[in-house]
Amino acid sequence: MEQDGAESSSIAYKVFTFEESTKNNQESVSVTIPEVLDPQYGMYVWPCAVVLAQYLWTKREELQDKTVLELGAGVSLPGVLAAKCGAKVILSDNAQTPLCLENCRRSCEVNSLQDVEVLGLTWGEVSPDLVLLPKLDVILGSDVFYEPQDFEDVLVTVAFLLRRNPSAQFWTTYQERSADWSIEALLHRWKLNCVDVHLETFDADKPELAGSTLPGNHSVLMMIITLKTGDV
Numbered sequence: 016m017e018q019d020g021a022e023s024s025s026i027a028y029k030v031f032t033f034e035e036s037t038k039n040n041q042e043s044v045s046v047t048i049p050e051v052l053d054p055q056y057g058m059y060v061w062p063c064a065v066v067l068a069q070y071l072w073t074k075r076e077e078l079q080d081k082t083v084l085e086l087g088a089g090v091s092l093p094g095v096l097a098a099k100c101g102a103k104v105i106l107s108d109n110a111q112t113p114l115c116l117e118n119c120r121r122s123c124e125v126n127s128l129q130d131v132e133v134l135g136l137t138w139g140e141v142s143p144d145l146v147l148l149p150k151l152d153v154i155l156g157s158d159v160f161y162e163p164q165d166f167e168d169v170l171v172t173v174a175f176l177l178r179r180n181p182s183a184q185f186w187t188t189y190q191e192r193s194a195d196w197s198i199e200a201l202l203h204r205w206k207l208n209c210v211d212v213h214l215e216t217f218d219a220d221k222p223e224l225a226g227s228t229l230p231g232n233h234s235v236l237m238m239i240i241t242l243k244t245g246d247v
């Protein structure tokens with residue numbers, strides 16, 4: 016396998032290395048993500064994914080043995096990192112786009128992850144696969160708030176899952192693309208609570224993370240969404 020930006024047919028491999036050095040210890044985990052170069056079906060790592068993965072890296076001890084579902088996973092950097100850190104991971108993307116589901120599977124294969132399940136879950140749809148999910152601890156969504164017309168569908172799915180798993184949390188990063196876009200009214204409608212997590216609190220306020228310059232100057236924000244207390 017070629018790595019680090021090398022191309023093999025229409026696939027390029029990007030390596031992200033998450034590291035922490037303390038006085039007595041050096042820990043690191045690398046994730047290799049295959050990106051499809053065909054512009055028609057292209058699916059890339061988005062800046063939000065690197066920031067969310069950095070958050071997971073700082074929470075890696077908490078994630079061990081937790082069940083984690085990633086929504087709109089695409090090439091799945093956060094979910095794959097969670098699996099490498101010891102979580103039981105389920106990756107999902109739109110059931111209508113099998114090529115995206117193929118991307119999820121390819122990322123697992125490249126990282127030798129055999130136990131990660133890949134499901135077609137379309138936001139806003141209550142499908143048998145959604146209903147049959149096991150108990151969840153954490154739900155991930157990187158750059159899933161990018162089309163205002165889909166915001167409510169994302170939150171409908173998240174609200175459905177949080178009602179079934181009242182102590183679970185939705186960890187999500189989004190890119191500020193327009194000051195006019197807001198999910199505030201929708202959070203209120205679906206009785207969800209939202210807390211902003213400032214990037215400097217998990218060392219993500221940098222243009223380069225995990226050896227990648229993808230975050231650059233993009234305005235990426237992180238929030239944790241939970242059920243409003245008393246609405247279980």
Ligand SMILES: C[S@@+](CC[C@H](N)C(=O)[O-])C[C@H]1O[C@@H](n2cnc3c(N)ncnc32)[C@H](O)[C@@H]1O
Pocket residue numbers: 059060061062063064086087088089090091092108109110112115136137138156157158159161165168
């Ligand atoms: C901007 S990309 C982000 C991909 C990946 N999470 C990342 O940050 O690198 C949005 C993702 O949402 C998925 N998606 C779009 N509409 C969807 C829907 N209605 N239901 C489920 N997934 C959807 C896309 O297939 C794509 O993988």
